Amino acid sequence: MKNPCFNLLDVFPLTTSEHSSLEIAYADAGIEKLRGIEEFQNEDEIVKAIIDGEGLGEAKSAIEGALKSSKTYREWQDLMPFLKDVPNIHGFRTKPKRKNNVSLVDEEINKVGGLLPKGQVLYRGGCFDNKDIRVDNGPISTTTMPCVARWHALEVNGQFAILRISENHKVKAFSFKTRGNQRLKHEYEVLLQNNLQLKYVKSFSHGGLNVFEYEVYVA
Numbered sequence: 001m002k003n004p005c006f007n008l009l010d011v012f013p014l015t016t017s018e019h020s021s022l023e024i025a026y027a028d029a030g031i032e033k034l035r036g037i038e039e040f041q042n043e044d045e046i047v048k049a050i051i052d053g054e055g056l057g058e059a060k061s062a063i064e065g066a067l068k069s070s071k072t073y074r075e076w077q078d079l080m081p082f083l084k085d086v087p088n089i090h091g092f093r094t095k096p097k098r099k100n101n102v103s104l105v106d107e108e109i110n111k112v113g114g115l116l117p118k119g120q121v122l123y124r125g126g127c128f129d130n131k132d133i134r135v136d137n138g139p140i141s142t143t144t145m146p147c148v149a150r151w152h153a154l155e156v157n158g159q160f161a162i163l164r165i166s167e168n169h170k171v172k173a174f175s176f177k178t179r180g181n182q183r184l185k186h187e188y189e190v191l192l193q194n195n196l197q198l199k200y201v202k203s204f205s206h207g208g209l210n211v212f213e214y215e216v217y218v219a
Contacts, residue, residue, distance in 0.1 A: 004079040005169050006114040009144065011066040014040045016058040038062075043121050043162050044204075044211075047146050051160075051207040055147035067144055067178070067188060076175040081112050083182070089174055089191065092139065093184060102138030106194040109139055113172035113193060120165040122190055125152030128159040128212040133198040134219060140196070142173075145188035150209070159210045163198070166215040171196065195219045 016038045019027075027034045038058060040046040049059035067073055083090040088104040122142035142163060143149055153160045165171055174191040176182065198214035205211070 003110075003112070003172060004114045006076050006079070006116055006120070006173070006175070007072050008117045008120055009070060009072045009076065010119075011063060011070065012040065012042055012046075014046065014062050014066055016062045017065075043123075043146075047123075047160065047162065047211055048206045050146045050150055051209050055150050060147045063145065063147075073144065073175075073178075076114060077177045077179075079114055080175055080177070086112060086174070092191065093176065093189070097138065100138075102194065105139050105191075109172050109174050109191060109193045113174045113191075115169035116165045116171045116173050118165055118168035122163045122165075122192075123149035124161045124163060125149040125154070126156060126158050126161065128161050128210075128214075130200055130203050130212065132200050133214070135192075135194065135196040135198065136219065137194075139194050140192050142190045142192055143188045144190060148187055148189075153209060159212055161198075162211065162213040163216050164201075164213065166199070166217050170218045171216060192216075193218075 018037065019034055023034060026032050038049065040049060040059070046059060046063055053059050086108045088101065089108050092100045092105045122144060123146045124140065124142045149160055172193040176185070176187070176189040176191070178185045178188055195218065197217045197219040199217065201213040201215055203210060203212045
């Protein structure tokens with residue numbers, strides 16, 4: 001079976017919602033001022049806004065709306081088999097990692113996963129540092145939704161990572177569905193294969209959270 005190739009999922013530039021007729025009416029009546037409409041040009045800008053909004057607010061709504069309306073993201077999901085046909089990937093999502101055979105999970109990703117395009121950006125919350133990282137202890141969970149990565153970073157008292165794919169159609173990934181009756185669809189999860197190299201690019205701190213950026217290669 002040939003692995004499908006994912007097209008580039010790029011939601012930028014991204015803007016917060018236009019003013020509603022009610023907001024305009026309130027402003028005209030002098031009841032309240034119009035809120036500012038923000039524009040985000042890249043991942044750094046949206047990540048900072050997500051951190052400022054504590055995972056909520058206009059920035060979160062803007063990127064969530066873009067993902068839900070994205071034809072490319074829907075295609076990613078439609079190219080993936082049903083979870084009943086990949087029981088190890090399914091188990092990895094629903095059971096503690098120690099109760100999964102990560103080798104079998106990785107086998108399924110390598111068999112059915114989509115090939116990510118060069119330049120694709122994903123996010124992850126966890127433990128990171130300003131150095132290269134070798135991933136060789138099993139597949140890693142990432143997300144297309146930065147507020148999810150923020151939550152996971154805070155959960156483990158860790159850091160936020162921006163991951164950029166550096167080789168075209170080399171890294172394999174399983175894109176979980178974000179619609180229908182699937183559990184945890186709010187996670188916007190993309191599960192990456194094992195045996196990856198994360199090459200450190202840069203880091204910055206914002207709102208008390210350290211953010212690291214890496215280029216991702218097949219090790």
